[in-house]
Amino acid sequence: MKLISINSGYFKLDGGAMFGVVPKRMWQKLNAPDENNLCTWAMRCLLIDTGDRKILVDTGIGTKQDPKFRSHFIPWGQDVFLQDLAAKGYRAEEITDVLLTHLHFDHVGGAIQFNAQGKPEPTFPNARYWSNPLHFAWAEHPNPREAASFLKENFLPLRDWGMLEMIDPSDKDVAWLPNIRLRFVNGHTEAMMLPIIDTPEGTLVYCADLIPSAWHVRMPYIMAYDVRPLETLKEKNRLLEEAVEGNYTLLFEHDPECESGRVERDEKGGIGLK
Known part of the structure; x- marks a missing residue:
C-alpha cells in the first residue's frame, strides 16, 4: 500500500472563523492574516494505492467557481490538482474510488469539472464516488448556517449519473x-x-475538518464553522488519545505548512505534536 499526498491548491478563510474562541493575538502568531483577516489554507488530498485500487480522499475546491465566489475565498493553484496527480505517476482515469469525507465545497468541488464545451463531467470518469445517506441528505437540504458551504452542482450530478x-x-x-x-x-x-x-x-488518520491543521491539535482550537463544537471536542479528544496510544500519524488537510505529524502527551497531561 502506498499513501501519497496530493496538492489541490490553496484558498483563504477568515482567521477568526478557523480558530474559533482562540483570541487573535494568539492565533495570528501561527498563521498570519492579511489586511482582511484572511489566512491561507491548503487543500491536501490523499491517494491510497492498494495495487488493485487507486483511492482518492477528497478533491479540493475545483475550478468551476465564478468570479464572485472566487472573490470570497481567493482560491489559487487548484489547476495543479491533476498535474500533481500526474507528477506522482497517476492519471485521472486510473482512480477507482473517490471518498468524499463531506460535501463542503472545499472538499468536493474538484469531483466534477467542466469539459471543453462548458458541460459538467466527472473529473475521475472511471471512479465510484462514496458518501453516506445521512450526510448526503444533510447537504441536499442544508440548514441556513451551512447552506453556503453546500454547492449542489458539486455533488448532485454524481447521483444523477449513477x-x-x-x-x-x-x-x-x-x-x-x-x-x-x-x-x-x-x-x-x-x-x-x-x-x-x-x-x-x-496507522494513518486523514483528519479532514476534525483537526484541519497541526495548530488545531490543541484542545480549545475548534473552528467556528463547526455545527456542534462540544461534540468536536469529544471526538477530537478520543482520536488524540488513540493517536498517542497507537502512535498514529495524523494527516492535516488544511495546514499550509505541516503535512502530517504524530502526537505525544506532555508532562502536564496535555497532548501536542512530537
Whole structure:
C-alpha cells in the first residue's frame, strides 16, 4: 500500500472563523492574516494505492467557481490538482474510488469539472464516488448556517449519473475496504467520514475538518464553522488519545505548512505534536 499526498491548491478563510474562541493575538502568531483577516489554507488530498485500487480522499475546491465566489475565498493553484496527480505517476482515469469525507465545497468541488464545451463531467470518469445517506441528505437540504458551504452542482450530478455509492453510518468504526476503516464524526457537520488506514508502517488518520491543521491539535482550537463544537471536542479528544496510544500519524488537510505529524502527551497531561 502506498499513501501519497496530493496538492489541490490553496484558498483563504477568515482567521477568526478557523480558530474559533482562540483570541487573535494568539492565533495570528501561527498563521498570519492579511489586511482582511484572511489566512491561507491548503487543500491536501490523499491517494491510497492498494495495487488493485487507486483511492482518492477528497478533491479540493475545483475550478468551476465564478468570479464572485472566487472573490470570497481567493482560491489559487487548484489547476495543479491533476498535474500533481500526474507528477506522482497517476492519471485521472486510473482512480477507482473517490471518498468524499463531506460535501463542503472545499472538499468536493474538484469531483466534477467542466469539459471543453462548458458541460459538467466527472473529473475521475472511471471512479465510484462514496458518501453516506445521512450526510448526503444533510447537504441536499442544508440548514441556513451551512447552506453556503453546500454547492449542489458539486455533488448532485454524481447521483444523477449513477456514480455515487453510499456507506451506512455507525457509531463504531466501519470496515470499508481492506485495511481502511471509516469513523463517522458529527461535530463539524453531520456524519463526516475519517479514513483510518492501517499499514505495515503504522496507522494513518486523514483528519479532514476534525483537526484541519497541526495548530488545531490543541484542545480549545475548534473552528467556528463547526455545527456542534462540544461534540468536536469529544471526538477530537478520543482520536488524540488513540493517536498517542497507537502512535498514529495524523494527516492535516488544511495546514499550509505541516503535512502530517504524530502526537505525544506532555508532562502536564496535555497532548501536542512530537
